Amino acid sequence: MKLSLFTLTLCIGFTSTAALGQTVDSRAVGVRPLEPVGYEAPLRTTRVTSTAKFAILSSKIVTCAEQGESVINHGIVLVSAGKIEALGRQGELDIPIGYEIINVGDNWVTPGLIDLHSHVGGSLRGNDLNDTVFLTNPGLRASAAITPGNSNLRRALAGGVTSVLYIPGSGSNIGGQGTLMKTGFDTYEPTEIRNPGSMKLAQAGNPERFAWGVNRSFMNWHTRETLKRGIAYAQSWEDFAAGAGEKPEMNIQFEVFRWLKPRATQISAHTQMYQVVLQSLTRVIGDLKLPLFIDHGTIGAWKLAPLVREMDVAAALGPRNVDVPSRGMMNWSQNIEAEGWRGTAVGYQLAGVKEIAFNTDAPVMPQEELSLQATIAVRYGFDDTSMQAMRGLTIIPARIAGINHRVGSLEVGKEADILVISGHPADQRSSVERVWLDGHEVYNADEKREY
């Protein structure tokens, strides 16, 4: 019952982005069958709906809308019941009686920022997020470690980050299931956006430390093995539901594949070097037909961007992604061809990849530096003339994660996750002044400024 509410909201799916000339997204996150037999439904209770009604007046509202106007100068945002009720120009849109008027003057109003690669949602005590008993752990859930309202999340808010994909670390090839969550609440119920938010896949580098003798080709084999078993498990439940097979034995290690196979969640692949991204694309998406986006995209993989575009795969890039020349013994980038410093995002953009978002890997980079990831991209050549940097922090990550029906832009009916910021978020001189989440004010720099 509780699950069905969430399933229903997922039905809305993706819409096209007229401003960027895109067609309907082929990666659309699909609909999970109702009442999945035996699935462990996450605990849910009623969210407390904000009763505040207010009108924000601003010189510049950057809506990041998927359709319609992206910028409203001298505009108004009306908020009620935790949702965006209306948008319009001052003098054209009536403010109903009883609405508090909040005039933020020359400050901008934007959607809250979204980070699809974060580890600061909860306990980092004793490496709580990086349980690596096995080399693949699809059954583990990051939600088991969430600490709502922790100090990292409070700083995230002050940096304008309102939603994150909180995922397991990369100590193993499949670290477990991430949770899509909001950053500004004290309790879990309003925090959760979707669980499972993703299944975390990591391929090279970190998981190689798992054990002696485990290196890239063994990990590739082992990951394929787990993915294939998971798909077979999901298939056996689908057969059972269709009356075409015996009731399978429940195996909580593989339950997440019953979400992945019908595309109700995706694989967030920490995939960053040429050969590794190639494996993500050809094996996971091409052969196994699982939904996947590139996450923590760095180093030389932008050279694969033409294939990324051809397969219509989205990419979240960061942290601080610039490709650097070889440093000989210190050749951590394993990129022997780089001739100079080169922005990763621009490499993807020039190849025509449409869906480019930015991520931090917080706390490796501070969560509040999400906007800096876009700044660095622009600094190294990423074209921002159609507000691609701004969108890469808001609507694009929302769309990649399949939560754009709820967050990511200021559009009527979406959740009121709103920033008041003194200028463009990618301009590091800008400061976040106020933040609302679901219409609740959760940060106000006038009361206590963080940045």
Add this chain to the structure above:
Amino acid sequence: MANPFTLTRAARSLCMAALVVGGGGSAWAAGEDGDEGRALCAAKILTCAAEAGPADVVNNGALLIKDGVIQGVLHKANDIPDGYKIEDLGDAWLMPGLVDLHSHIAGRGYNDSVFQANPGLRVKCTVVPQNGNLVRALAAGVTTILYIPGSATTVGGQGVLLKTSPATYEPMVVRDPGSIKVAQADNPKRWGFRMNRIFLNWTIREIFGRGAVYAQAWDEFEAGTGPKPERNIQLDIFRDLFAHRTQISAHTQVHQVILASMDIMKAKYGLDLYIDHGTFDGYKAAAIAEELGVAAVIGPRSVNFQNKGRGIDTNGAVIGVAAEYQRRGHSRIGFNTDAPVVPQEELALQAAMGVRYGFDDSEQGAVRGVTIVPAGIAGIDHRVGSLEVGKDADVLVITGHPSDPRTSVERVYVNGERVYDATEGRVF
């Protein structure tokens, strides 16, 4: 000045005689049929009756005990029927024996952790009756404990509900299995390299999933609709759990871990679950716990404060955990010690600390939280936890409110038998 606790020579010899009479098989002598009853007259009787109300406190009343059971709570001493020996305890208070649902003092070697989940282990096989900790527990008025495995693994095994009285094992048992112990964060992480919170969560989901399948297979067999399953003593406890014959005492204390407990055990499987050893910021889940009917046992010495390593940020404040559960609308709050981590005799102090940090005691919450509330949570309130007709005569004679540190326990009865008397050798 007459000391009301000084026994008459006659009473003392009666007591000794009772011990000798009952001492055939054990040193345990519940009042036997035909014994003379006792009427304890006291200035104040805290009955901790199951239904809170005016009958909770009886001033200048008398408590009738016979055959090891409470026969009556009288408002006037002159109503005492014939056949009861009257003892005037003067200004003393009477109250039920204290109940602690998180204790490790009944024996040794209760933390076996060969596997990460051990639902088949039974801590009862380690009980050492009459050990020194039990003697001190009794002297502090703790008459019933849930003796449980340690928290070195996610599922430590089965606890047993015991009286602390000086007896052999059998008469101590109130219920076996008393609970199945679950622990989630911190301690069980030490079990193995790379095992942290989300792996522990997975382990619990996995073992409860298997337990559910096992219990259902037996139900089907007993209903004649399935084949006879293979016996698996590791999973037998789940038949008790699914039949609601015992509960899960979850050592669950951090907000998210409490949510996980309720998610897996209560919301998904409908099992009887209570929060045990409740500390840290678990009160953030209080409203859902109340909604789901999950009681909370708080302690030891639970205050929540700044703890960056745990991601707990209270802005420097020190917050009373019990008070915060209460403020958020939770209605079934008890207290526990985790003895011997905190001494068993400090159970009453846990409630006192609760009050010190804001727990509202205006309706006897601190007294009820160490008596009838934990008894009800453990499902043994038909026997212990209050002074009501028909219940076991587990009675404390004390000098004042149990949460007042100046108060001392003068005498303890278990099953109507005087098992501690400060005048014969004071412990505290």
